Amino acid sequence: MSTSKTKDKYQIAVIPGDGIGKEVMEATISVLDELDIGFDYIYGEAGDECGEKNGNPLPKETLDIIRKADACLFGAAGETAADVIVKIRQEMKMYANLRPVKTYPNTNALFDDVDFMIVRENTEGLYIAGEEELTEDGAIAKRIITRKAEERIIDYAFNYAKENNKSKVTAVHKANVLKKSDGLFKEVFYEVAERYPEIETEDFYVDATAMYLITQPQSFEVIVTTNLFGDILSDEGAGLVGGLGVIPSANIGENGALFEPVHGSAPDIAGEGKANPIAMMLSAIMMLRYIGENEEAERFDAAILKVLNEGKTLTRDLGGSASTMEVAEAIKNYL
Numbered sequence: 292m293s294t295s296k297t298k299d300k301y302q303i304a305v306i307p308g309d310g311i312g313k314e315v316m317e318a319t320i321s322v323l324d325e326l327d328i329g330f331d332y333i334y335g336e337a338g339d340e341c342g343e344k345n346g347n348p349l350p351k352e353t354l355d356i357i358r359k360a361d362a363c364l365f366g367a368a369g370e371t372a373a374d375v376i377v378k379i380r381q382e383m384k385m386y387a388n389l390r391p392v393k394t395y396p397n398t399n400a401l402f403d404d405v406d407f408m409i410v411r412e413n414t415e416g417l418y419i420a421g422e423e424e425l426t427e428d429g430a431i432a433k434r435i436i437t438r439k440a441e442e443r444i445i446d447y448a449f450n451y452a453k454e455n456n457k458s459k460v461t462a463v464h465k466a467n468v469l470k471k472s473d474g475l476f477k478e479v480f481y482e483v484a485e486r487y488p489e490i491e492t493e494d495f496y497v498d499a500t501a502m503y504l505i506t507q508p509q510s511f512e513v514i515v516t517t518n519l520f521g522d523i524l525s526d527e528g529a530g531l532v533g534g535l536g537v538i539p540s541a542n543i544g545e546n547g548a549l550f551e552p553v554h555g556s557a558p559d560i561a562g563e564g565k566a567n568p569i570a571m572m573l574s575a576i577m578m579l580r581y582i583g584e585n586e587e588a589e590r591f592d593a594a595i596l597k598v599l600n601e602g603k604t605l606t607r608d609l610g611g612s613a614s615t616m617e618v619a620e621a622i623k624n625y626l
């Protein structure tokens with residue numbers, strides 16, 4: 292992510308999507324409007340409702356909006372989530388999926404002092420559409436690991452560590468069993484590490500890491516791993532710091548980036564104004580850091596921290612009774 296402000300005014304593609312996506316987006320934009328940054332919001336449609344209306348859950352116009360913008364904020368898509376978000380990631384070649392695992396107060400976190408980033412490769416590994424086939428008595432899925440894609444994600448992780456004052460990067464793999472594919476991943480990890488002599492390195496097997504995340508989550512700073520392992524470990528990380536209402540994510544590509552909460556459209560509470568907007572807001576803060584607006588990102592983050600610490604204006608998922616917009620108002624009061 293960038294370290295300094297890159298423009299005076301930013302074009303932001305805003306895709307609220309379905310269900311609570313719309314509510315948490317409205318709350319988040321209302322806070323962004325209070326910051327000392329110029330934004331042009333370009334709204335786009337995607338998701339179930341858009342599919343019903345236009346016959347396509349991800350129209351070309353929406354992709355064009357994302358392509359032209361400096362960054363994209365995405366709320367949630369319902370049943371069509373996989374089609375929409377996977378397609379955007381592919382079209383925009385978003386190779387890095389970032390999932391912060393950070394404790395915030397008054398959440399359902401299992402530990403009060405966890406703060407690390409999972410950097411997951413998002414274009415290859417076991418999750419490539421079409422790389423599965425039926426055989427006579429079962430099915431085969433291919434797991435693809437290329438030097439180019441793994442070097443790109445590993446370098447991203449080291450660079451992230453450097454820019455964010457992290458002192459260590461941990462590679463997660465299963466090179467003892469997957470000797471060729473994860474053997475290559477591990478080899479490339481140590482090659483890239485040589486370019487970052489100031490950053491400490493370690494590598495663990497994925498099964499051991501799943502355990503260390505529970506027994507010593509405080510020891511991690513940046514984890515870099517392949518697609519499937521990253522998918523599983525990032526949800527374990529979400530469990531550590533409690534609750535879908537507070538978990539953001541980012542998808543970064545060479546020509547664009549999309550920021551979205553980890554939660555979905557939550558049809559069970561949609562339209563009731565009860566959704567927790569903090570996951571969407573933390574995603575917007577990741578966007579601010581991506582475009583280089585670090586000071587405003589800090590200010591927004593500090594205001595969220597104050598509201599959570601105070602514990603008076605919390606949504607139902609965190610044990611309170613505040614509405615989505617009441618949380619936004621409380622955060623604005625602290626800006």
Ligand code: ATP
Binds near residue numbers: 553554558559560608
């Ligand atoms: P989708 O089909 O869109 O994935 P879902 O309900 O299967 O929807 P989520 O939207 O991730 O999956 O929601 C899972 C549960 O977590 C639901 O009970 C939902 O109400 C709750 N939840 C998710 N996000 C939030 C939020 N921001 N605030 C409060 N509760 C939430």
